Amino acid sequence: MRAFAELIDRLAFEPRRNAKLALMTDYFRATPDPDRGYALAALCGALDFPAAKPALLKALIAERADPVLFALAYDYVGDLSETIALMWPAQPAEAETGRLGAIVAALGETHRAALPARIAAWLDALDEQGRWALLKLMTGGLRIGVSAALARQAVAALGGVAAAEVEEVWHAIAPPYPALFAWLEGRGPRPDAADALTFRAPMLAHPLDEAELAALDPADFIAEWKWDGIRVQAAARPGETRLFSRSGDEITAAFPDLAAGLGFDGVIDGELVVIHDETVAPFSAVQQRLNRKQVGARLLAAFPAHLIAYDLLFAGGEDLRALPLLARRARLEALVTAAGTARLRLSPLIPFADWPELAARRADSAADPAIEGVMLKRRDSPYLAGRPWGPWFKWKRAPDLVDCVLMYAQRGHGKRSSFYSDFTFGVWDGERLVPVGKAYFGFTDAELAELDQFVRRNTINRFGPVREVAHGAGGGLVLEIAYEGLQVSTRHRSGIAMRFPRIHRIRWDKPAAEADRIETLRERLGAAPPPSRRTVPARDDGG
Secondary structure (H helix, E strand, C coil): CHHHHHHHHHHHCCCCHHHHHHHHHHHHHHCCCCHHHHHHHHHCCCCCCCCCCHHHHHHHHHCCCCHHHHHHHHHHHCCHHHHHHHHCCCCCCCCCCCCHHHHHHHHHHCCHHHHHHHHHHHHHHCCHHHHHHHHHHHHCCCCCCCCHHHHHHHHHHHHCCCHHHHHHHHCCCCCCCHHHHHHHCCCCCCCCCCCCCCCCCCECCEECCHHHHCCCCHHHEEEEEEECCEEEEEEEECCEEEEEECCCCECHHHCHHHHHHCCCCEEEEEEEEEEECCEECCHHHHHCCCCCCCCCHHHHHHCCEEEEEEEEEEECCEECCCCCHHHHHHHHHHHHHHHCCCCEEECCECCCCCHHHHHHHHHHHHHCCCEEEEEEEECCCCCCCECCCCCEEEEECCCEEEEEEEEEEEECCHHHCCCEEEEEEEEEECCEEEEEEEECCCCCHHHHHHHHHHHHHCEEEEECCEEEECCECCECCEEEEEECEEEECCCCCCCEEEECCEEEEEECCCCHHHCCEHHHHHHHHHHCCCCCCCECCCCCCCC
16 A cells, blocks of 8 residues: 555656656565456556445544634635645554555445544555655546556556557456456457447547648548537447447447447447537537436426437447548448448438638538538548547647636646635626636646735635625626637526636736627527527438
C-alpha cells in the first residue's frame, strides 16, 4: 500500500507527461501481481467500492474531529480525501497495513456493517500520505493528472508495445490483469479479444480550418454531418449487445432500448442521438439519459435512443479496419439494411463538388441545434487507432460568443483546490443579472491566478463553499464566454442554459453595464428550431 501511496503522491506533483509515464512504468516493473494490476485499475477508474461512500468516511472523521472544524477545513481544502487524511488523529503504526491487493480484496469481501471499523483500522495504521491514497482508492477520485489512456500507455511501455495494442485487448480482460502483464513480460500469449464483445481503440479526427482546407483535394474526401450526440461503439452478436462511450466506458445500462433494438453481428462506430418523429433532437435530449444505471419507462418513451452509424470495424468476426473507408461503408450499408431496425440509421453523405459548395452547406446547418459542423474523411483511409493527421478532419462551426458578468465562484478540486476556478456568470435581464452558465476552463494558469485574486478581493457574500462576487451596473468583471449551443433550462433563473461554455477572454476593459442582455440569448435560442430539421433515413442509399 505504501508503494502505491508514494506513486500517486509523486504523480500528483509531477507536471511533465513523460515523467508521469516513466513513474508509472517503473512502478509496474517493480511491483508484483496482483498489486500492480489493482494500481492500474485504480488509475484507469476500473475499481468500484459501492459500500465505501463519502457519507461513511464523513461519519468516521466526525467521531474523531470537531464537526465545525472539519466543515471549515473541508471548505478550505476542497477535497474530502485530503481533508480527512490531514485531520485524522492517528499516529502511524509500526505494522504494515497490508499490500494493495489484500486491501482491495478486503474492500470487496467485508460485510457492510463491519466495513467502518476496518477502514478506521487502516487509517489508524497509515501515515498522512497513505491515508490520502487509501481514501482516494476507495472513492475513485484520484485527480492526479493521469488519464486512463496515459496509464495504459505506461503499462504498454513495460512490454515495449504500442499503446493501441493494449487498448485493443483492454475490455476483454479484468483487474488485476494477470494475462496482460504475463503477455507484456513475455511469459504468456497476447490476451485474445477476437471473440469478445469489446471496445476497440477509436479513430479520431483533427480540427480543420479554412487555410488547411484549401490544400486538400475535394475529390479525395467524403463528407458527413457532425452530429451533436455522443460517440459510441456498438459491439453486437445475436442475442447480446454492448455499448461503449468514446473513452471505452460501458454505457449499455443507460441505453437498454438501443441495445435491445440492434440486430447485427459486428462492431459499429457511430453517434448516439435521440430521434423524435424522424428528426434528430438536440444534445439536451441525449443528456437526459446519460450517467444512469437504470432508466425508467418514462425516459425511454420520452427520449428514444438511436444510433447513426458511420463506420464498421468488424462484421461476422472479420476485422475490416484495414480496408479503405468506401469498402467499409459498402459493408456498413448492407449491414444496416439487413438489420431492418429504425434504431440503426446510416449516416447520410453530404453531396458536394468543391469546397465552396460544402462551405455553403455547412453554413446552412447553423440553424440546426443537432449539428456541430461537418466531418471530412478520405475515401481510401483505413480505420487507425488514435488521431493520425490526414485521413479524418472535423470542420466545426465557430462557437458563439457572449459577454457575461461574473456572479459567483467556487474552489476547484485536486490541484485547483486552493483556487477559485469554477465561475458562474450571468447576463442582464432588465436591471438585474440572471445566471446562464458555469465555466471552469478556457483560461491560462496566469489568468486563473488573476481571477482567484479578483474573487478574493471582491467577495460580498458566502453560501457554504460558494462566494458571491460583487456584480452590478456599478462594477463587476466581464467574461467573454464561448459556447456551442443554447437550450431551454428550468434550473436557471434565466430559463436558458449553455452547451459547453468556456471562458474565451477576460474583459478587464469592459464595464459590467455593457455586458449582453437576456434578449440576445433568447433571440439566438428562438432562431434555432427545438428539434433538428435534418432527417436520418432508417435505410439510406448512401448518397
